[in-house]
Amino acid sequence: MKTLTLLRHxxxxWDDPVTRDFDRPLNAKGKRAAQAVGRNMRSLDLAFDHVVASPAVRVGETLDAVVAGYGRTLAPVWERRIYLASAATLLDVIHELPAGAERVLLVGHNPGLEDLVLMLVPEASEGLRALVEEKYPTATLAEMTFDIDDWSAARAGGAMLSRFVRPRDLDPSLGPDDG
Incomplete structure (x- = not known):
């Protein structure tokens, strides 16, 4: 059994005057949301034996804020292919995960993460999939389990979505802005 947890940055x-999208930092609400997600990860006693992440600035800052709430160190392997990757590219990254890694955290971007969940989780799945279809908001965790022994066996329709936690589920003030 393998567990893959996806975290969207x-x-x-958007108002920050950076020249490249890659360098865009978090805003204050994003930092609060990531800390709340980290606290929730701690309360659920989530643990990971491998972390792989996009090297984009906003992903690094997300991980820093998550760690502040989580209270545990996360030592990601920075993987350039995750930056703005398609679901197919993300699945390639998953297929190459270390065989000994049982619980993996992958931190990246949309629309790739949302598309990946929709690819991996069968349509006839429980109600959580419908929430993903609606929207995969920033700083949201999606946890999937696979009945496989090696990551290379991960395939479309082969996962069960066991958790989908949005920041607004933890604190309503972290929900969508009005207007």
């Missing part, structure tokens, strides 16, 4: 600052 927290809300970033």
């Amino acid at each position: 927290a809300k970033s600052g």
Whole structure:
């Protein structure tokens, strides 16, 4: 049995005068949301034996804020292919995960993460999939389990979505902005 937890980076600052999308930092709401997600991860006693993440600035800042709430160190392997990756590319990354890794955290971007969940989790699945179809917000965790022994066996329709936690589920003030 393998467990894959996906974390979309927290809300970033579009008003920041950076020249490249890759360098865009989190905004204040994003930092609060990532800390709340980290606290929730701690309360659920989630643990990971492998972390792989996009090297984008907003992902690194998301992980820093998550760690502040989580209270445990996360030592990601920075994987450039995750930056703005398609679901197919993300599945390639998953297929290459270390065989000994049982519980993996992958931190990246949309639409790839949302598309990956929709690819891996069968349509006839429980109600959580419908929430993903609706929207995969920033700083949201999606946990999937696979009845496989090696990551190379992960395939479309082969996962069960066991958890989908949005920041607004933890604190309503972290929900969508009005307006």
